[in-house]
Amino acid sequence: MNPHLVDADARRFAALGDPTRLQVFALISRSPLSVTEVAAQLPVSRPAVSQHLKVLADAGLVQVESVGTRNLYRPDPDGVATLRDFIDSLWDVGLARFKLQAEKVARQRAAAERKTRGTR
Amino acid sequence: MNHPSSQPAAGPVVRKSVVVAAPLAVTFEVFTSQIESWWPMASHHIGDADCSAVVIEPRAGGRWYERGVDGVECVWGRVLVWDAPRRVVLLWQLSAQFRFDPAIHTEVDVRFVAVDAQTTRVELEHRGLEAYGADAVAMHQAFSSPTGWNGMLEHFAQVAGRARASTSTP
Numbered sequence: 335m336n337p338h339l340v341d342a343d344a345r346r347f348a349a350l351g352d353p354t355r356l357q358v359f360a361l362i363s364r365s366p367l368s369v370t371e372v373a374a375q376l377p378v379s380r381p382a383v384s385q386h387l388k389v390l391a392d393a394g395l396v397q398v399e400s401v402g403t404r405n406l407y408r409p410d411p412d413g414v415a416t417l418r419d420f421i422d423s424l425w426d427v428g429l430a431r432f433k434l435q436a437e438k439v440a441r442q443r444a445a446a447e448r449k450t451r452g453t454r
Numbered sequence: 455m456n457h458p459s460s461q462p463a464a465g466p467v468v469r470k471s472v473v474v475a476a477p478l479a480v481t482f483e484v485f486t487s488q489i490e491s492w493w494p495m496a497s498h499h500i501g502d503a504d505c506s507a508v509v510i511e512p513r514a515g516g517r518w519y520e521r522g523v524d525g526v527e528c529v530w531g532r533v534l535v536w537d538a539p540r541r542v543v544l545l546w547q548l549s550a551q552f553r554f555d556p557a558i559h560t561e562v563d564v565r566f567v568a569v570d571a572q573t574t575r576v577e578l579e580h581r582g583l584e585a586y587g588a589d590a591v592a593m594h595q596a597f598s599s600p601t602g603w604n605g606m607l608e609h610f611a612q613v614a615g616r617a618r619a620s621t622s623t624p
């Protein structure tokens with residue numbers, strides 16, 4: 335582990351990389367839910383769910399919407415889009431490089447094959 | 455086939471396709487057994503040492519890991535589906551900071567379709583990205599760091615400048 339990274343980033347991850355919070359986020363990603371509904375699906379108390387949702391909301395990941403007397407939580411599309419866009423760029427570059435490499439290997443193989451045939 | 459990837463994707467998904475002027479078998483081989491030749495390794499490896507290879511064990515349940523020049527192996531995830539040379543589904547368990555995190559469960563589903571004997575279309579879907587939800591703040595902060603994602607994206611842009619026009623998003 336790179337100690338410089340661990341120092342600052344690990345603290346952030348300790349705060350943000352909570353498995354229960356990921357589960358909460360996954361649940362509301364499927365359909366908007368109230369705190370009570372989330373708590374019913376996880377072995378977690380309602381106050382704990384509220385706290386997780388607050389952290390997610392502070393991170394710009396979750397929106398709350400009042401429907402009648404219920405507060406429903408759903409993913410904030412802007413926060414989630416940033417993450418999606420990053421992975422998107424990652425694959426743009428990865429696949430562009432992959433294409434160049436696969437075509438290079440294919441040309442080398444074809445040339446080697448021609449050479450083998452030619453020397454026969 | 456009964457595996458997690460048979461579930462419909464919920465949440466954010468990245469889909470890409472690229473047409474490669476190479477036969478199906480070569481395309482599959484370069485993707486799965488020569489990852490280090492095309493993955494932007496300089497900034498995207500998780501071990502301390504420089505990466506010497508990225509290994510996908512060629513079977514369902516196989517490991518997916520990088521090996522550093524120091525011999526240390528760092529896990530990226532594992533193989534969910536192995537159907538050479540047509541399809542591979544990988545469980546990608548790297549956090550937003552490119553560290554192994556068992557709580558992260560995203561899937562990279564790659565299909566290889568022969569357009570003709572010398573041409574292959576690669577269709578890639580990276581799904582389950584909601585797993586990165588809790589990393590959003592860390593990523594936002596890292597974006598503004600010169601050694602963080604910003605620097606990496608600049609590196610990407612330089613590399614991709616040569617070939618980016620040849621990829622497309624369907």
